[in-house]
Amino acid sequence: MVGFRDSSIVVIETGRTLIRAGAGLHELLKPPAVTFPARVGLRRSIGDGSNGASYTNGKPALRSGDSSDNIHPAESTSRASSLPHHSSPTAKVNDYLVGTQLDEALEAGQDILVSWPFADGDIRDWIQAEAIWKYVLFNQLSLRRAQNESPVLLSIAPGLSRDGSERICQIFFERFNVAGFAIVERPMAQLYAVSVLSGVVVDIGYEKTDVTPIYDGFAIHAAQTTTTLGIRDCQAYLAHLFRSNTSVMSIASSLDASNDPEATQRFLLDLVKHIWEEGLVRVPSDGQTIEPPEDEGVTDIAAVLVAGKEKAVIESGLKKKATAKASAAEQARAKEIEAMDLVTVQFRDHSLTIGKERHRFCEPLFDPTLLRTLPRSPGVEISEERVMPLQDAVGTSVLQTEVDQRQYIWQGLFVTGDLTNHVKGIGAALQSRLSPYILSNPDQQNDVQPRSIKVLSVPEYFAEYREKGDGLAAFLGSSIVAKVAFNDSQGKNFVSKTDYNEKGPKAVIEMSPALL
Numbered sequence: 001m002v003g004f005r006d007s008s009i010v011v012i013e014t015g016r017t018l019i020r021a022g023a024g025l026h027e028l029l030k031p032p033a034v035t036f037p038a039r040v041g042l043r044r045s046i047g048d049g050s051n052g053a054s055y056t057n058g059k060p061a062l063r064s065g066d067s068s069d070n071i072h073p074a075e076s077t078s079r080a081s082s083l084p085h086h087s088s089p090t091a092k093v094n095d096y097l098v099g100t101q102l103d104e105a106l107e108a109g110q111d112i113l114v115s116w117p118f119a120d121g122d123i124r125d126w127i128q129a130e131a132i133w134k135y136v137l138f139n140q141l142s143l144r145r146a147q148n149e150s151p152v153l154l155s156i157a158p159g160l161s162r163d164g165s166e167r168i169c170q171i172f173f174e175r176f177n178v179a180g181f182a183i184v185e186r187p188m189a190q191l192y193a194v195s196v197l198s199g200v201v202v203d204i205g206y207e208k209t210d211v212t213p214i215y216d217g218f219a220i221h222a223a224q225t226t227t228t229l230g231i232r233d234c235q236a237y238l239a240h241l242f243r244s245n246t247s248v249m250s251i252a253s254s255l256d257a258s259n260d261p262e263a264t265q266r267f268l269l270d271l272v273k274h275i276w277e278e279g280l281v282r283v284p285s286d287g288q289t290i291e292p293p294e295d296e297g298v299t300d301i302a303a304v305l306v307a308g309k310e311k312a313v314i315e316s317g318l319k320k321k322a323t324a325k326a327s328a329a330e331q332a333r334a335k336e337i338e339a340m341d342l343v344t345v346q347f348r349d350h351s352l353t354i355g356k357e358r359h360r361f362c363e364p365l366f367d368p369t370l371l372r373t374l375p376r377s378p379g380v381e382i383s384e385e386r387v388m389p390l391q392d393a394v395g396t397s398v399l400q401t402e403v404d405q406r407q408y409i410w411q412g413l414f415v416t417g418d419l420t421n422h423v424k425g426i427g428a429a430l431q432s433r434l435s436p437y438i439l440s441n442p443d444q445q446n447d448v449q450p451r452s453i454k455v456l457s458v459p460e461y462f463a464e465y466r467e468k469g470d471g472l473a474a475f476l477g478s479s480i481v482a483k484v485a486f487n488d489s490q491g492k493n494f495v496s497k498t499d500y501n502e503k504g505p506k507a508v509i510e511m512s513p514a515l516l
Contacts, residue, residue: 004180004486010143010152011482012136013475014038015186016081016119017206018418019132020475023141023150029479030464031472034140038119040128041097041105041112042088081119081207087128088113096131099140121157121210121226123164130171137176151180151494153482155474158185158212159221165512166505173500182485182494183512187212187219189477190416194456198405199412200398202390202430203474204365204419207232209390211397214412215405223400227393231419233364233371234276239268240374241360247353255348272361274347275354276422281361283425285432362419362426365390366433391430395437407450410438414456414473421469427455 006025013020013032017039020032088095097105097112105112117128133154137143143150152172156165165183172178187201187210197217203210207230213220242248252267253259275281341356364370368387388396398409413434415427431453438450458470465476485493492511499507 004151006483006487008150008179009482009486010137010141010150010178011155011475011478012133012152013155013186013189013478014118014132014157015205015474016121016157016208017083017116019136020472021136021141022475022479023143025479025483028464029462029476029483031468032475034136036099036140037116038132039098039102039114039116040131041102041114042086042091042095043097043105044111044113046088046091046095081116081121083116083119083207084113085115085117085119085124086113087115087125091127093127093131093134096128098132098135101135118157119207121208122160126167126171130175133171134176145177148177149179151182151482151486152176152178153182153184153478153485153494155184155186155189155478157210158187158219158224160185162509165508169495169500169508170505173495173497173505180486180494180496181500181508182482183508184478184481185219186474187214188217189475189481190473191412191414192477192480193458193462193473194412194414195459196412196456198408199414199456200394200409202394202413202415202417204415204417204426205230206418209365209393209417211393213398213401213405213409215401215409220401220405223397225388225393225397225400227388227390229365229368229387229390231417233368234361234419235269235272236374237364237370238272238275238358238361239265241357242268242271245354245357251347251350251352271345271347271352275345275358276361276419278345279422279424280343280345280354280358281423282359283362283423283429284359285425285429362423362429365426366429391433391437394430395434398437410450410452411454412456413453414470416470416473418471421471424469427457427470431455 006027008023009025010023011021011025011032015038017037019034019036019038021034022030022032024030102112102114115125115128117124117132123129137148137152138145154168154172156168160168168183169181172181187203190201190203191197191199191214198215200211200213203212207228209227209229211225211227213223248268248271252264255267341359343354343358345352345354366389368389371387394413398406401409413427413431415430420426434453438453458465458473458476460466462476465472481493495507495511499511503510
């Protein structure tokens, strides 16, 4: 048996809240061709609606955890998601709406029950999972089941049971008729993307962050940690800070004649999402400050706006050097204006001036106590459980590994996730906060004690990913694994149809070393 053609290989990345996929690897590993939310929809006429979240006109009913009233579960249930889930005993695969089908139904105002089957880091509902994978293969990638000659590599959350892996293998062969199948755990794929075999992967998601230590090519499942912090918390926190920004709130008020608090909050959250996705946020390292220095000049954004001088201030701030003829006072003023770090954002046909508060976006990741200052909805209890800061989650996770492994793991700190596609510097900021977890006293150092922490990023030679950030690492690493596995028929790193016919679903365990 010869290996498969690169052009026939399919890669599917299955994340908690996003699905990415592509067909064909070619010489250059390309970014995913398909990206959509990892959710399904079921019309209420089919489901009973007892455990789901109802959506009308694309907007969910307000629940605790949907906005700034985020309630974090205890650490013992940190893998459990608060994203909605509804399981119907009568629903079939074809009953579920996925991707554009679901988007169109929501926009049309249909009464839809929305579920996120992978949000727990496991598989909540197998019918829903099959509906998503089927949509990827036959709708988005236009494969034909009867003539399916494509092998599929699927990336999944770490720690899935053997029974779960076997069931996935069975679905892909018996329901999708794939020509070959392989599984790789997401953290492994993410680390492969940065060309190392040992490290700690920090995957920042929408509502959770997964931390997985990896040593010599194998994930250390017993040391994996999940903290209930994510992009949602950062968005809620910055939206709260923006309530003190005169420019922002004046626009929000003008757009909402009914003075609806929920409408204002949605506007602020949408604005925050726009700002970080435009790359306007940076992350200070530990000990750095984003506050302007104290002086007697005009440092209040509201005052600048009232004076109608925001354009002049921003233009002046772009001048990096004072001219040789400038007076000392003019140079001091230029430095002051630059320190204000104002930007003008075009959002919903309005121009808003945003200041340095935008750089506080990631603060809740490192100090989740800040979230307790956010307003809560009436009648919602505030969890007394301590939410683990990101640096503590990473440090605690690595400390659960063997002592002689840690020096190698600390040389591969890799921060990934959708946030890192647009917000730079999170890895360096985390690195500076992890110093308490490595030995700093030279007199106590020995051959197995780590002396430093190295931050990794996707190498520059992956040209197609150079401008994409580190958030696509799972797909890149999965593509690398697929290229190697499916081109080596003797390596037995994938299940062929012959293997499946002889051994059944358990073949995926024998031919996926990381699953043993």
